[in-house]
Amino acid sequence: METLARKLIARAAGQPSVAVGDVVVCKVDLAMIHDSGGPRRVKPMLERLGRHVWDRDRVVVVTDHYVPADTQETRAIQELTRQWVVDEDISNFYDQQGICHVVLPERGHLSPGMFCVGGDSHSPTGGAFGAYMFGIGATEMGGVLATGEIWLRVPETILIQWDNHLGPYVTAKDMMLAVCGEIGMGGGRYQAIQYAGAAVRDLSMQERMTMSNMAAELGAQAGLIAPDEVTESYVTAAGGSMSDDWTDFRIEAADRQEDHLRFDAAALSPQIAAPHSPANAANAGEFSHTAFDVAYIGACTGAKYVDLAAAATVLKGRHIASGITLKVAPASRQDQDRAAREGIMSVLEDAGAQFLANSCGICAGYGEDRLADDQICLSSTARNFKGRMGAPGSQVYLASPYTVAASAVAGEMLDPRDMMEG
Amino acid sequence: MARLWRFDETIDTDVLAPGKYMKAPLSELATHCLEAVRPEFAGGVKTGDVMLGAPNMGVGSSREQAAEVLKHLGISAVIAPSFAGIFYRNAINLGLPVFTLSDELHAHAGLVDGAEVAFDFDEASLTLASSGELLELEPLPDFLRDMILDGGLIPHLEKRFQADAEAGQ
Numbered sequence: 001m002e003t004l005a006r007k008l009i010a011r012a013a014g015q016p017s018v019a020v021g022d023v024v025v026c027k028v029d030l031a032m033i034h035d036s037g038g039p040r041r042v043k044p045m046l047e048r049l050g051r052h053v054w055d056r057d058r059v060v061v062v063t064d065h066y067v068p069a070d071t072q073e074t075r076a077i078q079e080l081t082r083q084w085v086v087d088e089d090i091s092n093f094y095d096q097q098g099i100c101h102v103v104l105p106e107r108g109h110l111s112p113g114m115f116c117v118g119g120d121s122h123s124p125t126g127g128a129f130g131a132y133m134f135g136i137g138a139t140e141m142g143g144v145l146a147t148g149e150i151w152l153r154v155p156e157t158i159l160i161q162w163d164n165h166l167g168p169y170v171t172a173k174d175m176m177l178a179v180c181g182e183i184g185m186g187g188g189r190y191q192a193i194q195y196a197g198a199a200v201r202d203l204s205m206q207e208r209m210t211m212s213n214m215a216a217e218l219g220a221q222a223g224l225i226a227p228d229e230v231t232e233s234y235v236t237a238a239g240g241s242m243s244d245d246w247t248d249f250r251i252e253a254a255d256r257q258e259d260h261l262r263f264d265a266a267a268l269s270p271q272i273a274a275p276h277s278p279a280n281a282a283n284a285g286e287f288s289h290t291a292f293d294v295a296y297i298g299a300c301t302g303a304k305y306v307d308l309a310a311a312a313t314v315l316k317g318r319h320i321a322s323g324i325t326l327k328v329a330p331a332s333r334q335d336q337d338r339a340a341r342e343g344i345m346s347v348l349e350d351a352g353a354q355f356l357a358n359s360c361g362i363c364a365g366y367g368e369d370r371l372a373d374d375q376i377c378l379s380s381t382a383r384n385f386k387g388r389m390g391a392p393g394s395q396v397y398l399a400s401p402y403t404v405a406a407s408a409v410a411g412e413m414l415d416p417r418d419m420m421e422g
Numbered sequence: 423m424a425r426l427w428r429f430d431e432t433i434d435t436d437v438l439a440p441g442k443y444m445k446a447p448l449s450e451l452a453t454h455c456l457e458a459v460r461p462e463f464a465g466g467v468k469t470g471d472v473m474l475g476a477p478n479m480g481v482g483s484s485r486e487q488a489a490e491v492l493k494h495l496g497i498s499a500v501i502a503p504s505f506a507g508i509f510y511r512n513a514i515n516l517g518l519p520v521f522t523l524s525d526e527l528h529a530h531a532g533l534v535d536g537a538e539v540a541f542d543f544d545e546a547s548l549t550l551a552s553s554g555e556l557l558e559l560e561p562l563p564d565f566l567r568d569m570i571l572d573g574g575l576i577p578h579l580e581k582r583f584q585a586d587a588e589a590g591q
């Protein structure tokens with residue numbers, strides 16, 4: 001049976017079909033790089049090779065990691081990035097417009113059928129659009145930028161099917177934490193994961209992005225979702241174009257029967273993952289009354305428009321508890337503007353939120369808001385490895401924006417349904 | 423003959439290239455390679471030695487230095503039943519030979535830590551000094567073999583571009 005991953009890879013490799021385990025060379029439709037792993041790393045490689053980027057229109061550059069640049073070192077990185085973009089004549093440059101994985105699709109760069117690479121480990125996010133997208137290191141990116149090609153071992157597809165429908169206050173983030181808890185961080189085996197089932201089709205495009213994003217936490221290469229009308233309307237509204245044959249990519253299959261995993265969305269509760277791994281996930285109720293200091297709504301995973309809206313649903317007419325700091329770093333300028341127009345930003349502000357830049361911020365352990373040694377954070381981000389968001393002694397719990405917001409109001413962790421449904 | 427360094431615990435990128443020393447130059451970072459699990463490794467390893475890892479070798483972050491330090495220390499091959507995907511890609515792109523072997527072979531009584539072995543890249547094999555037994559690893563596709571032989575992706579491309587130029591393209 002054909003899988004979506006093999007269909008996308010075969011197309012990029014210019015072959016009628018490919019088999020699992022084949023090593024093929026693919027043509028890259030789009031390469032995305034950011035300020036941290038991008039120009040400052042690839043520039044010397046391209047110089048050594050005596051090459052410029054293979055196709056200026058297929059390269060997208062985003063500054064998001066060292067934003068705002070408030071040290072000499074980071075200012076120099078941003079300067080180098082801006083100059084490189086000019087030297088390479090790249091027009092797809094988004095300077096401080098938000099986090100790369102969110103900016104890329106919102107500006108219409110992704111559509112079903114594409115084969116893309118990103119210089120960041122959460123690049124599987126692009127799979128939500130029915131594109132094959134994965135993360136690569138700086139050396140490989142140097143090779144891609146010089147040639148427009150990359151080698152790949154054709155992966156198996158693990159099909160994660162979510163049957164039935166999610167209940168209120170249960171989100172894509174909870175689905176992913178539950179899968180992390182179930183199959184562990186190595187469960188993706190660097191294969192392609194595909195999400196399917198009624199509960200996935202119910203999701204908005206940005207919620208689907210959360211699922212694909214966290215394929216990285218499962219150790220998968222890609223996190224695919226077959227395109228449908230939800231994909232079509234998002235891509236068209238973002239100014240992108242759907243290829244004529246996009247419906248050919250509506251494939252949902254695993255390579256092996258044992259790699260078809262099924263979950264029940266209706267039975268899913270909000271999840272919290274304890275430090276220091278997303279695999280430490282369990283029902284939020286099991287963490288009731290756990291104390292924390294910082295509530296963080298941030299990152300490509302957890303501060304998109306849908307995430308801000310979810311937090312506002314909880315925070316409307318409520319205020320965060322004393323002793324809790326709520327920090328919100330909207331994932332992109334566009335998402336923040338939309339949230340502002342819809343009154344979401346003022347709900348958050350009235351509830352006591354402090355706003356940070358539209359960048360990776362604390363998620364990358366960057367900036368003065370990074371966690372201190374004794375701080376415990378409940379965060380809507382994807383990763384809670386030791387020391388990632390600040391000092392080695394800091395502790396991070398992961399949850400959905402609903403759970404983070406409700407816990408901030410309660411002053412301790414809880415299942416958001418306990419607050420919202422009394 | 424080379425020494426076999428066998429590890430039975432999962433080796434992650436942070437153990438190979440500890441985050442604490444990531445800003446240091448590669449030569450300094452390399453002196454801390456694997457110190458959390460085998461403090462004598464970085465000082466004792468000799469050029470040509472072979473590393474045998476546990477399944478999911480190199481799991482963790484995408485940092486290239488995890489493979490780079492092993493190459494820097496002179497490891498001639500990293501062998502494991504399975505590799506974490508990004509580590510595997512990084513190793514090949516940096517010209518560090520990586521080979522998988524079957525679970526049966528991984529359990530072979532001769533593959534103990536400290537064993538004397540001869541590694542043959544072209545044949546994808548290990549020979550045990552003690553018994554003379556030849557152990558076959560899983561061969562690499564030609565495409566990846568060539569890239570490793572050239573010293574990694576960037577030197578490989580350099581060679582390719584040079585050949586293109588000489589062919590008058």
Ligand code: SF4
Pocket residue numbers: 099100101120122298299300301359360361363364381382
């Ligand atoms: S927000 Fe966090 S997870 Fe997303 S790209 Fe930035 S550092 Fe990575």
